[in-house]
Amino acid sequence: MMKIENHKLKSVEGDFDILYQETSNHSNKFATALPDTIVIHYTAGSSLQSSADWLCNHDAQASAHIIVGKKGKIIQLAAFDTITWHAGISQWNERKNLNKFSIGIEIDNAGLLEKRADGYYTHFGEKVKESNVVIAKHKFDQEEKAWEAFTQEQIKVVEKICFILKEQYNIIEIVGHDDIAPERKRDPGPAWPLRKLKETILYGRKDDNSDQITNLSKGIVTADYLNIRSKPSAQSSKVTDPIPKGTKLKILETKGDWSYVKVEIEGWVSKKWLKTF
Numbered sequence: 001m002m003k004i005e006n007h008k009l010k011s012v013e014g015d016f017d018i019l020y021q022e023t024s025n026h027s028n029k030f031a032t033a034l035p036d037t038i039v040i041h042y043t044a045g046s047s048l049q050s051s052a053d054w055l056c057n058h059d060a061q062a063s064a065h066i067i068v069g070k071k072g073k074i075i076q077l078a079a080f081d082t083i084t085w086h087a088g089i090s091q092w093n094e095r096k097n098l099n100k101f102s103i104g105i106e107i108d109n110a111g112l113l114e115k116r117a118d119g120y121y122t123h124f125g126e127k128v129k130e131s132n133v134v135i136a137k138h139k140f141d142q143e144e145k146a147w148e149a150f151t152q153e154q155i156k157v158v159e160k161i162c163f164i165l166k167e168q169y170n171i172i173e174i175v176g177h178d179d180i181a182p183e184r185k186r187d188p189g190p191a192w193p194l195r196k197l198k199e200t201i202l203y204g205r206k207d208d209n210s211d212q213i214t215n216l217s218k219g220i221v222t223a224d225y226l227n228i229r230s231k232p233s234a235q236s237s238k239v240t241d242p243i244p245k246g247t248k249l250k251i252l253e254t255k256g257d258w259s260y261v262k263v264e265i266e267g268w269v270s271k272k273w274l275k276t277f
């Protein structure tokens, strides 16, 4: 568990490793009703601590609110009510200079990798294990490139932080640094699951397979009552009571004359007969 107290992250039951290391690289407090946006970055640095130290160094003229290490350790550099310097020259929709509107989350990651004869290397000369190399095309590039993979801990911890930030500050947008500075920036890049993070945090979608489902289409039941079965066969068992006419459903897969569907029904039910998770 994690919570925000005085605009700082706190681990509730000691299950998160959170350190506060204050940077002097910041401006004043946010204006009323701000921040409302989260900007995701990778550090392109060699370690969590070296990136934290750099963003606390006056010479950097840069900072962020949070850095997340490869094992999920969190270093907070400034309180969430304070403007930090992570976005630089930037624009999103009609707004310019996103520092004034956003919380910056840096993730310890080398970013773009360099291919050499014997494998892939970071820009600071460290060889990266094959299993930690992601070959992917950045949305603003023409060709595929190599990127360092993010860790599962980073994905989980960043999602958790975004979740409680949204509860506290009414976050309405999550963007990558590349989205707001496409001429200059490529972070967090294609190795970071930004779409999934946005769907989970902003739209509350919990479906873990949402990135894999393609060609998703919707349907509506035209029979008076339609049986829903465990296998694509009229002999197989029924999953539940027949679905009434007019019910809307999502078609996840089609096999011959059969469609695998997810039923979406909305309505009021007696609360005492519900188990919540």
Ligand SMILES: [Zn+2]
Residues within 6 Å of the ligand: 040, 041, 042, 086, 177, 185, 187
């Ligand atoms: Zn950045």
